[in-house]
Amino acid sequence: MRRYSAFAIAREAARHHLGWERAWRSPTPKAQYDVVIVGAGGHGLATAYYLGKNHGIRNVAVIEKGWLGGGNTGRNTTIIRSNYLQDPSAAIYEKARSLYETLSQDLNYNIMFSPRGVMMLAQTEHEIRGYRRTAHANALQGVATEFIGPAKVKELCPIINIKGPRYPVLGALWQARAGTARHDAVAWGYARACSDMGMDIIQQTEVTGVRREGGRVTGVETTKGFIGCSKLGIVVAGHSGVMAERAGFRLPIESVALQALVSEPIKPVMDVVVMANTVHGYMSQSDKGEMVIGGGADGYNNYTQRGSFHHVEETVRALVETFPIISRLKMLRWWGGIVDMTGDRSPIISKTPVDGIFVNCGWGTGGFKAIPGSGWAMAELMAKGHSPLAAEFGMDRFREGRFIDESVAAGVAH
Amino acid sequence: MLTLTCPYCGIAACETELTPGGEAHLTRFGPGSSDDDFEAYLFLRPNVRGVHFERWRHAMGCGKWFLAARDTATLEVFGTYPAQTTEPPEDIVAAIKAKRPDWEGRP
Numbered sequence: 001m002r003r004y005s006a007f008a009i010a011r012e013a014a015r016h017h018l019g020w021e022r023a024w025r026s027p028t029p030k031a032q033y034d035v036v037i038v039g040a041g042g043h044g045l046a047t048a049y050y051l052g053k054n055h056g057i058r059n060v061a062v063i064e065k066g067w068l069g070g071g072n073t074g075r076n077t078t079i080i081r082s083n084y085l086q087d088p089s090a091a092i093y094e095k096a097r098s099l100y101e102t103l104s105q106d107l108n109y110n111i112m113f114s115p116r117g118v119m120m121l122a123q124t125e126h127e128i129r130g131y132r133r134t135a136h137a138n139a140l141q142g143v144a145t146e147f148i149g150p151a152k153v154k155e156l157c158p159i160i161n162i163k164g165p166r167y168p169v170l171g172a173l174w175q176a177r178a179g180t181a182r183h184d185a186v187a188w189g190y191a192r193a194c195s196d197m198g199m200d201i202i203q204q205t206e207v208t209g210v211r212r213e214g215g216r217v218t219g220v221e222t223t224k225g226f227i228g229c230s231k232l233g234i235v236v237a238g239h240s241g242v243m244a245e246r247a248g249f250r251l252p253i254e255s256v257a258l259q260a261l262v263s264e265p266i267k268p269v270m271d272v273v274v275m276a277n278t279v280h281g282y283m284s285q286s287d288k289g290e291m292v293i294g295g296g297a298d299g300y301n302n303y304t305q306r307g308s309f310h311h312v313e314e315t316v317r318a319l320v321e322t323f324p325i326i327s328r329l330k331m332l333r334w335w336g337g338i339v340d341m342t343g344d345r346s347p348i349i350s351k352t353p354v355d356g357i358f359v360n361c362g363w364g365t366g367g368f369k370a371i372p373g374s375g376w377a378m379a380e381l382m383a384k385g386h387s388p389l390a391a392e393f394g395m396d397r398f399r400e401g402r403f404i405d406e407s408v409a410a411g412v413a414h
Numbered sequence: 415m416l417t418l419t420c421p422y423c424g425i426a427a428c429e430t431e432l433t434p435g436g437e438a439h440l441t442r443f444g445p446g447s448s449d450d451d452f453e454a455y456l457f458l459r460p461n462v463r464g465v466h467f468e469r470w471r472h473a474m475g476c477g478k479w480f481l482a483a484r485d486t487a488t489l490e491v492f493g494t495y496p497a498q499t500t501e502p503p504e505d506i507v508a509a510i511k512a513k514r515p516d517w518e519g520r521p
């Protein structure tokens with residue numbers, strides 16, 4: 001693989017850009033791999049990457065039914081933060097956030113990590129208490145956050161209306177090293193690095209069945225034929241229920257639509273990410289100048305990547321009150337993704353009832369921020385059978401009543 | 415916008431009038447049941463991509479719970495029916511089979 005650098009840009013500029021290589025190969029599948037990963041979203045690709053980088057397992061295929069990064073990884077609003085309440089969450093999200101800090105260098109691919117700061121507004125007395133509690137928990141977990149007052153909120157984000165009649169801004173949980181990254185680039189950067197290690201990324205190929213013998217996985221049926229493997233990782237987000245059914249077990253997951261929208265580009269007006277969880281709205285400004293807006297998830301099962309209009313209406317209504325400056329903006333694009341929700345709003349990184357099959361899912365509305373940490377933990381679990389970061393996220397926790405309850409902690413979790 | 419007809423008031427209600435209540439026809443396992451049954455009842459869901467039976471409440475109308483058969487892959491609604499039943503009624507099953515001849519029943 002030819003490395004990207006300032007020198008490479010100069011070299012290519014001098015020869016009409018004829019020397020750029022394809023970022024990844026498009027190979028025909030081999031008959032057998034050590035590890036097959038289903039799903040080339042961020043989590044699947046990061047799992048493959050750390051299998052190779054940390055554990056030397058490189059005979060790996062990542063199988064994707066569409067195009068890589070075309071699922072939720074390419075549909076999210078790119079918020080990265082690690083200010084969670086429970087210890088296991090703080091550990092894995094902070095691991096991910098800290099890996100994001102140097103991921104561009106690590107992958108030799110500019111993922112545009114922008115630690116511009118994230119504030120989660122407290123707009124009710126209950127939220128003030130909740131976020132103060134989270135700030136204390138974060139102090140014990142070694143995650144740098146603080147609770148700030150309304151004056152500081154206004155200073156960090158001058159366009160905010162802190163005296164909104166319905167929901168005044170009473171303070172915020174502020175994480176200065178949280179922020180955003182370019183979502184596609186995260187998928188592309190991992191894919192390029194995986195391909196460079198000799199791994200096969202097989203796109204436009206759906207896994208339609210899972211072959212098992214004596215309680216152990218032997219391979220997958222795909223639209224391009226049977227592909228054998230010793231270990232299988234199922235990392236398909238919204239389609240986890242469908243894949244689990246094909247592998248012969250069930251998950252505590254329901255799939256629902258979550259939507260986002262972006263405005264026409266305008267001059268820079270805000271350089272932080274603001275989340276208003278009580279009113280289900282959050283916003284940041286992209287480098288192109290678009291206001292990136294997200295809201296709450298739908299309440300009913302859905303696989304269509306189209307959501308309910310009234311949720312968007314609620315989100316926009318609340319944000320217009322909080323940011324009056326956006327009231328006349330035109331919206332350019334609006335889309336949905338199918339998110340995989342667990343009861344405690346925490347992910348599953350786990351062994352399964354079938355030997356050799358591992359599952360990574362349940363990231364729901366908030367897994368973009370977790371991609372590097374999740375891949376790190378999933379790779380370790382698949383290589384060694386145990387990972388400290390993943391230990392509490394087993395699917396048995398529901399049966400055993402060991403919830404990692406982030407739904408009460410956050411209200412929403414993007 | 416999803417529209418479901420409340421089987422009690424006969425009103426074609428838009429989803430802003432309704433509250434979703436998750437999968438329908440679950441068998442309740444309480445104290446004394448096995449761990450497997452209790453876990454499956456509380457948490458494990460087939461999360462079907464296709465024909466799905468679910469609970470809805472006419473929250474901004476009569477306030478009653480009813481059931482609906484819907485396709486989660488197309489958003490098509492096959493019909494709604496009162497909640498006082500443990501199985502989908504015959505006319506609903508017929509409506510589904512008319513449009514989905516390959517449908518194998520509830521998982």
Ligand SMILES: Cc1cc2nc3c(=O)[nH]c(=O)nc-3n(C[C@H](O)[C@H](O)[C@H](O)COP(=O)(O)OP(=O)(O)OC[C@H]3O[C@@H](n4cnc5c(N)ncnc54)[C@H](O)[C@@H]3O)c2cc1C
Binds near residue numbers: 043076238364
């Ligand atoms: C609108 C929206 C906003 C969001 N905002 C944020 C945010 O601000 N911050 C944040 O941290 N998170 C956010 N999220 C959540 C985040 O996007 C997801 O948690 C994360 O991207 C999941 O990544 P993944 O790799 O697990 O799944 P995906 O990226 O969905 O990848 C799964 C892949 O599996 C493939 N697949 C499925 N079935 C099969 C099969 N049978 N065979 C082969 N391939 C298959 C799919 O095609 C897909 O490409 C948001 C999500 C949405 C929808």
Ligand SMILES: [Zn+2]
Binds near residue numbers: 421424472
């Ligand atoms: Zn009614």
